[in-house]
Amino acid sequence: MRSQGSLTSSLRHLRAIATRAKYSFSTSTSTSFDLFNPTPEHSALRQLVRSFAETEVEAQALEFNRSETFNLPLFRKLGGLGLLGVNIDPAYGGSGMDATAAVIATEELASADPAFCVSYSVHSALFANNLQINGNDEQRQRFLPRACAGDVIGGIAMTEPHAGTDVFGMKTFAKPSADGRHFLLTGTKLYITNGTLDGKTTGDVFIVYAKTDNTAKDGGLTSFLVEKGMPGFSLGQKIEDKCGMRASPTAELVFDDVRVPRENIVGEQGGAALCLMRNFEIERLCIAAASLGIARRSIEVMSAYAQQRRAFGQPIANFGQVQKAIAESYAEFMAGRSYVYDVARRLDLRSYGNGLDADGVKLFAAPMAKRVADRAIQVLGGNGYVGEYVVERLWRDSRLLEIAGGTNEAHHKNMMRDIKRLRGRIE
Numbered sequence: 001m002r003s004q005g006s007l008t009s010s011l012r013h014l015r016a017i018a019t020r021a022k023y024s025f026s027t028s029t030s031t032s033f034d035l036f037n038p039t040p041e042h043s044a045l046r047q048l049v050r051s052f053a054e055t056e057v058e059a060q061a062l063e064f065n066r067s068e069t070f071n072l073p074l075f076r077k078l079g080g081l082g083l084l085g086v087n088i089d090p091a092y093g094g095s096g097m098d099a100t101a102a103v104i105a106t107e108e109l110a111s112a113d114p115a116f117c118v119s120y121s122v123h124s125a126l127f128a129n130n131l132q133i134n135g136n137d138e139q140r141q142r143f144l145p146r147a148c149a150g151d152v153i154g155g156i157a158m159t160e161p162h163a164g165t166d167v168f169g170m171k172t173f174a175k176p177s178a179d180g181r182h183f184l185l186t187g188t189k190l191y192i193t194n195g196t197l198d199g200k201t202t203g204d205v206f207i208v209y210a211k212t213d214n215t216a217k218d219g220g221l222t223s224f225l226v227e228k229g230m231p232g233f234s235l236g237q238k239i240e241d242k243c244g245m246r247a248s249p250t251a252e253l254v255f256d257d258v259r260v261p262r263e264n265i266v267g268e269q270g271g272a273a274l275c276l277m278r279n280f281e282i283e284r285l286c287i288a289a290a291s292l293g294i295a296r297r298s299i300e301v302m303s304a305y306a307q308q309r310r311a312f313g314q315p316i317a318n319f320g321q322v323q324k325a326i327a328e329s330y331a332e333f334m335a336g337r338s339y340v341y342d343v344a345r346r347l348d349l350r351s352y353g354n355g356l357d358a359d360g361v362k363l364f365a366a367p368m369a370k371r372v373a374d375r376a377i378q379v380l381g382g383n384g385y386v387g388e389y390v391v392e393r394l395w396r397d398s399r400l401l402e403i404a405g406g407t408n409e410a411h412h413k414n415m416m417r418d419i420k421r422l423r424g425r426i427e
């Protein structure tokens with residue numbers, strides 16, 4: 001077991017080399033290339049996060065799941081480790097790494113506590129990445145150093161009570177103020193991760209999507225930075241009693257004529273559809289990565305249990321049906337893992353155009369994680385149904401991954417649209 005001191009020093013080393021982490025595949029041979037850890041920097045990152053997840057994240061997961069509360073002090077520690085800005089430019093306090101690094105961090109955190117990991121992904125992959133890519137330099141300076149340090153926790157607000165999959169059906173509207181220096185934002189957002197951190201007040205800062213033009217053909221969406229304390233911005237409610245991801249706070253947020261300065265527009269006025277599409281790719285990839293963490297942990301738990309648990313005078317691992325559950329889970333996990341890391345390798349965070357596979361990895365990996373966690377419960381029998389044995393929590397957590405960030409059905413729809421564009425040819 002590694003101490004926190006050695007973790008921090010490995011991170012210092014990691015940060016130093018992360019600035020030159022633009023790795024080249026041309027120097028890799030087929031025998032030395034490791035898809036899951038393509039460079040020494042990625043291996044170091046995996047070791048760092050795995051060690052932190054096994055020692056600190058695992059230790060609190062059951063308690064925070066039961067109390068449905070968010071472990072804010074532990075979350076802030078991720079900032080000290082350089083994980084909250086894993087993809088953010090070192091000029092803004094980040095670690096400057098690539099999409100593969102985000103996938104590694106997410107897979108490792110999710111293997112210990114998928115709920116803690118969801119809050120992490122929304123903050124780092126969605127909020128911070130979105131701002132880095134779509135925001136301007138003044139906004140990056142204003143928010144990213146604090147976000148990377150864990151001093152402010154971010155979220156993304158798209159979904160509304162009447163519009164989720166149909167994102168362009170949102171009703172939240174922002175109209176310019178009389179002096180033209182502000183927008184007045186009115187509407188309600190539902191199911192917002194990190195929407196509250198304490199259950200009583202709003203979370204810290206959000207990129208909020210709103211209509212600014214009801215007639216525009218491209219949806220007329222604009223995104224705004226909205227901060228805690230802005231008059232008219234309040235917590236509607238904390239969403240309690242979720243099936244899973246109970247340690248990740250989810251909230252309804254209310255905007256009542258919130259005066260948002262024009263400088264808080266992220267990207268172009270009316271141009272948020274593009275921000276949305278860019279952000280969906282890393283979001284879906286990270287959800288697929290969280291699925292990998294759930295599946296891997298479920299396989300580890302069920303295979304260890306099957307070798308130790310005896311029935312009819314022998315380990316249950318000797319029974320063909322148990323072998324089938326474990327072997328099929330492993331093969332499906334590895335197929336998903338290869339797909340996810342291959343898409344991560346090709347994903348350029350600064351552009352977009354990987355939509356088909358960003359949908360594809362999530363469509364494959366999320367149901368895979370649920371299936372594997374379900375088999376793990378079955379292999380553990382009665383014990384599998386009890387919180388202490390972890391897999392029932394993983395199974396409940398896995399359920400969200402088929403809904404949030406795009407439902408399975410939304411992926412079918414998007415993928416068919418993109419597959420049509422291939423004109424019958426897959427390169």
Ligand SMILES: Cc1cc2nc3c(=O)[nH]c(=O)nc-3n(C[C@H](O)[C@H](O)[C@H](O)COP(=O)(O)OP(=O)(O)OC[C@H]3O[C@@H](n4cnc5c(N)ncnc54)[C@H](O)[C@@H]3O)c2cc1C
Pocket residue numbers: 122155156157158159162163164165166190191192193194242245250400403404405406407408409410413
């Ligand atoms: C715990 C949690 C955290 C979340 N975090 C966030 C967050 O941080 N930010 C945020 O903005 N949102 C967040 N969400 C919202 C999430 O992204 C939405 O729930 C999701 O996009 C689905 O939208 P919906 O719930 O409105 O379902 P709906 O869109 O109403 O869908 C209901 C059903 O109809 C199906 N359906 C809809 N349209 C079609 C179609 N065209 N073809 C076929 N089937 C269709 C759907 O697939 C689904 O099965 C979160 C949700 C949860 C539960």
